Amino acid sequence: MATVTNVQDQTSQGVVDFVSTIVAKVPAFILAVLVFGAAILIAKIVKAWAQRSILKSGSNEGAMSIVGKTAYIGTIVIGLTVALKILEIDISFIVAAMGFGLGFAMKDILENYFSGVLILVQKPFTVGDIIKAGDYVGKVEEIEARATFIRVFDGQRVIIPNSSMISGPVINYSAFPERRVNIDFSVSYDVNLQKVAELVTKLLKSNPKIMQEPAPWVSIGAFGDSNVDLVAHFWVDRSQANWLKLSTDVKRLIKETFEANNITWSYPVVTLNVNRHDSEDLYTVMDKTIPGSDKPPQEMIIPTNIETSSESGMHVEPVAGNDNMSAQG
Template identity: 30%
Template sequence: MQETDLQSAVDAEISTAWATIDQMIDWSISFLPKLAIGVVVFVLFWLIGKGVRLAARRGTAGGSARNVGLVLGRLAQWGLTLLGLLVAVTIMFPSVRPVDLFSLLGISSVAIGFAFKDILQNFLAGILILLRQPFRLGDQIVFKEFEGTVEEIETRTTIIKTYDGRRAYVPNGEIFTNAVVVNTAYGIRRSQCDIGIGYGDDAHRAAAVIVETLRTVEGVLREPAPEAIAVALADSSVNIRARWWTDAHQHAVLRVQHEVIMAIKDRMSASGIDLPFPTSVVLFHDQTEETDGDRTRQREGWPSGPKPPAPRTIAGTLARQPGANGEDAG
């Protein structure tokens, strides 16, 4: 009796298993056409998205909006691909309604938003940067400790090639919320350097010589005109600031600055204008015009004239004082 009951239970389990397998086979056979149609629809949407992306890339190629076209094309492709996925799912699973998928997508997007807050922030900032275009590809910018040429503006990062040949990836969220200096925004850029002249020299003549020199340097623009203005009465010099305009790119700025400084140094020396270095003057209690030379003609740093006074040492001066070597001062 027990063997009969056991055999009946086994037969029932086998029958149930075969019935389940049969149902799965029937469902698979009926599902295959839907699967094929869904895959075809998804591939079709993906191909359309890819075509839109290529069209956007070609439509903006070579222009200032090239990166905008790339990003918008990429977004269009992603959107069409997602739409194709939703349509394919509803075709393959007719019981699933589109409204259910959108509801699930909304809940998922909130969860994804919290989980990937920084990534989404950089993504949205990148879209706004590309649309507003505060700077473009090829512009030279300064952002915090990074300075260089903008190579790419991606949806998440901006790629900067620094002047020393390194590549910096800067999150777009930081660029969008912080100050950025665009050196090449207007095409020209002003540079300056301070030149110190002696107090005994004619400051007006020195300023005129500096301006004349600036006009002879290749790369210095005629307009806006170069200028030289006095800015300080320093400890040992009158400081005159030379200011000039050049092309805004860094290599031009540095090259012209080198030529300007070298030309000013040579011209000032040839014109007899003193370029003093910081000096200290030590006066002895018996120092007179006779022993120290004609101070009305003496220049900072070194006496002028064809026969300057002979140099004096402190030891020699002390040795000539009354009472030196045991002599009687009276």
């Protein structure tokens, strides 16, 4: 009986101690709640102030969003830390555990976030710029904490993580007002290259939309199997002309200039030498059976002294002096 009484006494004392502890903690708990609530209120005020400051500095909405969120979250974290300290809760272990977990779980998110901050601070490009990132070329529509939004020229919206924009090469076509345009074209080997270069250069210099300083010029690109590659170079002020439209207009004018001056474009040429004594199969052309027809294939013999042309431009003729026959196309 004494044992039961002792157990009851210990239990009662435990409950009393627990309630006493709770009662003793009530003021601290109330204070911690008030501190955290004040932190939320202050966080909203700090966020609004930070956003107004960013807008006054001339930065875009993306920078305003990132700075505002950073100020808000930072203030909340400070308030929560103070509240836990008031409750005499050791937060060192919690912070270490959260830091370890977040380090793995939020690695990519944090990397994109800080990359977004760098983009907004360094401004390698801004909203409205035409850029090339990876395989995508388009107009920057929005820069957020996590990603950059680009609308490519076919109308699709591409979302690129900010970490990729920082770690990879980005071409900003809007960084400078001037842009050089290169137009490739080819002519045959029998064309006077000096004449071609002079005609195209004169054409470029006569166009008022093309900058004359640096002066336009024509360079030789490469020698192909049946053609010489040339490149027309000229500079365009994007504030004065649309370089894509101007490039199309120049290509059309080059074609018209070639036609007016009887300059021939290059086309593939193949020369085939066949020994006359071993060319029976070349002179015998088998007509294919027409689908759905009972007509058998017909054999057609082509005389060796007659030149013939197919739709592909192939012609067969004897080669004088060496008992050979040449086929060109």
